[in-house]
Amino acid sequence: MEGKEDNSLGGVKEIARRANVSLGTVDRVINNRAGVAVKTRNRVNAIIEELNYQPNVLARRLALTSRGTLRVAVLLPDISEETEYWKAPLEGINKADLEIRQYGVQVEHYFFDQNVQSVFAEQVNRIMANAPDGVLITPTFEKESIALMKFCKKKKIPCVLMNSDIPDQHRLCYIGPELFDSGYLSGQLVHYCLKEGQKAMIVNIAREIENNVAILRKEDGFLAYFREKLSQDQLVHLNMTDTGYASVAARLTALLEAHQQIGIIYVTNSRVALVAQWLESIGRKDIVLIGYDYLDKNLDYLKRGVIDFLLCEKPQEQGYRGVMSLFQYLIFSTTVQEDYLIPIDIVTSANYRYYRN
Template identity: 30%
Template sequence: MITIKDIAKEANVSEGTVDRVLHNRSGVSTKTKEKVKKIIKKYNFKTNPIASALALKKKFKIAYLIPKYDEQNVFWKFPAMGITKACEEVENYGVIIEKFTFDQFNSLSYLKEFSKLIKGEPDVVVLVPMFKEETIEITKKLESLNLPYIFMNINLEGYNNFSFIGQDSYKSGFVAGKLMCLSLKEETTCLTIQTRSNISNYLAISKRIEGFNDYISSNNIKITNLNLTINLDNLALVKKELNNLLEENQKIKGVYVPSSRVGIISDLIEKNKIKTLHIIGFDTTEKNVKGLENNTIKFLISQKAFNQGYESVLMMSDFLLYKKIPPKKVYSPIQIIIKENVEFYEPNKRSF
């Protein structure tokens, strides 16, 4: 007997999408709706109202602990969008999503939001382990309550999370190092710009820097790498400091920003200086894409952040509804985005 899962597989859509078509709910494109309807008709599929009613009696809760986003930290908008989109697809199966957001520069905010989260008695927890010491405290609490948890975006080792979804930060930094070395001549200088002081506590960034430096050193490439740590709270001061540094050291031909703030930084560099620079950063935020289109940013490395949020909801829903154990690691792609291919990237995120 054919099931909703079989129809979803044949149509190459999610089970939630099939359910929406069956119950004539919004949120499905006309093209997808017609494709699913043809398969339903082909197999003469009928829903079982009794089974549906029983399914709705059982409610499951997935709780998210993720960073807030704002104009300077817009990256986290996209996983949040993915979570919201997936929520629409699983709600009819009795899966409830709760999001708790914290200040990514404030470890106390991280702990405070977790305290709120745990009071809601979730069935599983998805968290972005931004702060290592505090994550130890949080995971001990989860384990004492026998609550399954997974990490999203940042992969800390030595914990009992049963899955991770996100990019391999070290390898993405390694790729960035290769791109920089292909762009620069030897005997030049590259500037790595960090935008937070507690870099050792922010694993994804530190791993990207490690991978970048390892590519240069392991290939014996004669490029000097300088480091600069800045505070984006005072952009006028950063602009002056950065342009003075570029003026004093004109051998700097590459700028590596191991975060989504590359667009903010490229905007601070004077036009007469930026023409000679090869700037590489991460993530396809609106400002970063504009930098590509204006030729102020050479490469962006993206990880499909929208999909991290979206896929994590579906993965955890499958676990709760069907006891399907997810893979230990679900890696996001390491995609190199340039001016010429950016318009074809992540159409689902833009349309949503």
């Protein structure tokens, strides 16, 4: 039971005592600061090894409190009725903000309209001008995002990406889902639910489909599953850049007329509620509906059995972890930090009550 020497006891003081030097010297060795003889440094390092010394993070941050606050810039889409999704990451970010504020880290918000690229560029410039200590962004527009990442690299500012990734640039980490497998999983669900002789439909609803990385990746994954396990002619495609309900309903009605065997609809984003509204209006609860995101509107349809499956990627946790990983890095100097691939969760009317967003 007793076993090895307990590591937790003895801090800097014990090291100083054993090495027969002062606290200041030990401190210099630990923090790799100059001004200590090589011989002394080695001796102290040996004792640090021997004691398996782990600095007390509480005391460390407490001591640093006097040094002033660190600023973390957060860039994400603003929240409209249409893009309610982004409320969740923001909540996670705010939660983290509250937790780390007293440790001398504060979060600065920058918002942009997902439909206006110039605003995004403008906000990127503002961030660069303000030179924060850390950056968290959702890289909706690739060009400006890369510019910001290059800037961060030069200034040695840690940069975290969220929600979708730009892999080949220099960044601290990516926090978000593996979108291809998200689509692939949808294909699998469709396969399980598909009855004899039925067809499935994939629906993209977004103003800009060709530039939307998220939608494209999910579709890739979905199609990959169909190629592997099903037949292409069991699938009907539909792209809609007009996101108004009337337009959506009209297109869907026409398509259902043409393909009466459709038994399953897969919507590649949170606009699944539009389809649900339409399905309910025409009284076709029997059609299996799969979509995205744990939003109030979607949950309503889920509870009522109109939507059958919601795929969710913990947007709140994404925001929270994004900020916290910067916090970890800045405060505790945690150098090693892998990308964090968020689980792809399946939510139905039977388990939504326990889901943590």
